[in-house]
Amino acid sequence: MPENHTPALNGAESLVTTLAASGVQLCFANPGTSEMHFVAALDRIPGVRCVLGLFEGVTTGAADAYFRMARTPAATLLHLGPGLGNGLANLHNAGKARSGIVNIVGDHATGHARHESPLKSDAEGVARSMSHWVRSSLSAADVGADGAAAVQATRDGDEGRIATLLLPADTAWGAGGRAAVARPAEAPAVVLGAVPAAARLLKQLGPRAVLLLGTGGSRSLAAQQHAAAIAAHTGCQVLAEFYNARMPGGRGTHGIQRLPYSVDAAAARLAGAEALVLAGSTEPIGFFGYPGKPSQLKPAGAALLELAAPHHDVPAALAALAAELGAPPVPAPARSVPTGWPRGPLDAESVAAVVAATLPDNAVVVDEAVSTGRGFSSAMVSAAPHDWLPTMGGAIGFGLPGGVGAALGAPGRPVLVLEGDGSAMYTVQALWTMARESLPVVVVIFANRAYRILQGELLGVGAAITGQKAEAMLSLGNPALDWVAMARAHGVPGVQVADTDGLAKALRDGFASGGPVLIEALV
């Protein structure tokens, strides 16, 4: 090697360069030894901000919410198969949310991986279980192109997908790195073939047809407005799926309601429907199967017509459908600003009233309130305009990381996390990242001191509790978690409230403080 050769990029530096050039501006990291060259490269190569999480589920959950707000993928930086394993649950959720994420997973150096070392694992197997795309780099010269391919893979055939790049340590430290750049994202396909049939069906069936919006149909106000115009013109019903990755709501929107969670309520809501027109949605399926209850929620004989698939340009399809029908725009219903709430104890209804009355303008609400959160949607139509981000995929532990990701993906907007005490415990470490990054997040923990959702589910599946052992599996009361101490442990100020006035004051103080703040709400 000549002594005065130009310093070249190592593999890790070529990857950071590639990610920055491909629009990846943020990396949620929980690194280990195998990722030290990537960490070092962050200093030398500008363009990628790095945010530390103290547990991998924090990084993947934050990346999910970040994508939903920023609409561009973040990277995660994870350590070997076990580290990736710790991030899987929120990758599952992100996959169901169609969020794009590039996971960079350090692995043993290629020569070292031949030997039986303690941390040797089937990292590719772990990755495949929850990724749409997996690749392991073979040499430092490949890492740049592999990184660009990973970014492209997050957009391949869908709005967002999970791409996992395994980076053996020697491909990171090796010389000869070559930076690359991903192709820019393409606009979603405008597919209008089903527009005439959908128009005929809705006109013919009127209230016996349901226009069902998926995320692509509920995320944009324009799409919601087209849907409302179609409903007003044809008399059809409009519903959104129970889970939407991001749904604008509050005053100024049409207040489109979501299909209920419970199988019985959802089936009742769809009873009498003869057709479902799917606008970026999929056939409604119950969350779980229950003895003697259907998995498919639509009436047995009802037709399904796909107006647009989730990865299509759903707003364009709804606009074309409204035009085909000649449906004129209708204004959103005027709703007055909610000013009060019932005085007294906190329950699902009174909490929703307080939140609706105190939410600041343009907030992002992350919803993992589970049992306490089911009652929010009717109150929130009168709240200030906001975006609503629920846990997609049903793996609990999204809420607190989601607050981190939403704040970083929507800079300047206040974030409210509505969180159950049971679910908060899966990724509680996210509180520290909120403090570390001074994020404007107000967290409300609904402390019912139980897996209350499971107490209901136990009845739903027909399993009767006959003794204390089973009861104990659903109770978190012995000992009670102390959420104010939990907040302090992670560097976040905390306060406990037990009634509606206390919650309202704590919420207003929290938003005024700039956050982060944790409110323990005894329900």
Place this chain on the structure above:
Amino acid sequence: MPENHTPALNGAESLVTTLAASGVQLCFANPGTSEMHFVAALDRIPGVRCVLGLFEGVTTGAADAYFRMARTPAATLLHLGPGLGNGLANLHNAGKARSGIVNIVGDHATGHARHESPLKSDAEGVARSMSHWVRSSLSAADVGADGAAAVQATRDGDEGRIATLLLPADTAWGAGGRAAVARPAEAPAVVLGAVPAAARLLKQLGPRAVLLLGTGGSRSLAAQQHAAAIAAHTGCQVLAEFYNARMPGGRGTHGIQRLPYSVDAAAARLAGAEALVLAGSTEPIGFFGYPGKPSQLKPAGAALLELAAPHHDVPAALAALAAELGAPPVPAPARSVPTGWPRGPLDAESVAAVVAATLPDNAVVVDEAVSTGRGFSSAMVSAAPHDWLPTMGGAIGFGLPGGVGAALGAPGRPVLVLEGDGSAMYTVQALWTMARESLPVVVVIFANRAYRILQGELLGVGAAITGQKAEAMLSLGNPALDWVAMARAHGVPGVQVADTDGLAKALRDGFASGGPVLIEALV
């Protein structure tokens, strides 16, 4: 169906019956909807105690340590693919520890799994990445036999293995369950074929040979005594692997030292060796690969001779080797009870002196102290007799769950957990289970407020930090975690100490209290 038929078992009840009949006495559970029938069955069928964890990594880490002490598998109860994902890192560790665990993972009802529901995932793929055995039950009638097969699979060809049984909800709630029972465990094979060759090699090479003990050779005091006799007779060196699933130590033992962790130190320790005789150990391999450093730690030309594989009866092989050599027993060196420690601040050396002086008799020490813990082994030879349980497999997050599992697997023995602040955060929820079950566990958190191990590793891999972004990825100081508040949050009393006298008092008070107690040691 006749009205007065004898109530039959459902699938879940047949499984609980089978587990109890097969020697599984404990279930570490983090259940969801799909597991409600299993939870309900715990009340109706006696014999399986259920301990709740608030995060899946707590349940799998506890099951690992439980097996190491009780030498019989525990079950875990986990919820679908994402829940199993949260438990993978400690399953990785358990696999490397050769701990037997039966994971019961609820899955969607078979009819429901055909549909695209939010929680649908490739649970089998998640399971395969970290299990030796995976099966999905097909009907309620199969569940009992499948459970018995799972228990048997934990012993199939090794001391302990990871078996994962996926239980679709309808196979749990369905009628027609039939209980089964696993075959009893067989004694490990006594394999003596290499004894004469090992005897010749050790006699011939003397100090240029190393007798390397794996867990099977270090776990029993008898095996340690045989090894010491062999060393005294032949002049060979005796070392234990750096990681041993369970190693008795302290006064009355021969104080067998472990191979060092760092590649350089381990290679130096083995320099000059012409042969390694493996007694339940495997070829020593560096933890990570580093640029320009070997993966294999033995000198290039040194021979390897396997006296006994890890799953063989290693004590029997060592006894036979001692007999072949005619090596008479040698007494363990007499060591006086340590009474003091250097006054002043806490560092690796002074902490070790305090722990050695204050450890109660017959304690179980769970070691995940990472950077602070490297210096313990020389001080601990003078401590009271104890068992030492390190993180096997290197996936951090074992320590606190390990304290739970060790306490339940060795009832009546005090447990000390030595834990880094960074590593504690991966499964901090274990503190709650300690409080819930009133476990006699004293936890010492070494609060260096950094991923200090990574600060060293960064140098080891030759990656230089040039700026603040990388530095920030290794620091946990902004904000500092408040471990006394963390303990209180989970219902555990906590105290902060900053010098050796304070640590000694807190340890003595903690053990006297019966625990659990958390001590934040500022290092």
